Amino acid sequence: MFITRLETDAADDELRTWYESQQAMWGFLPDYAGAFSHRPDVAQAWGALNHTIRGGMDRRRFEIATIAAARARRSTVCTVAHSTFLGAQADPETAATFPPEQLESMLVGRPVATP
Structure with missing residues (x-):
């Protein structure tokens, strides 16, 4: 079953206000907004x-927990979105200390091989 998103021009005042708040917060209207379009409450x-x-x-902790939940639910969209948010929080020097194979393991959900 798919949820058909109500477009802004078909939205009532309550939904339009909520859409505008989401747009203002994220700079775009997130995909999840459509899931709530019929029930802004x-x-x-x-x-x-x-x-x-x-x-x-x-x-950082919230994004890591959310990525884990998204991976468990096999939600590529949520995994990518929250990985992007986590990346924006990352200190480049800290990120650079991870070997490339460990970063790849984190992204695809494989255990890191131990020597």
């Missing part, structure tokens, strides 16, 4: 839950 509740969860941890 659920979107508000999900946002509150998400904020509560994130409020108890730093952004």
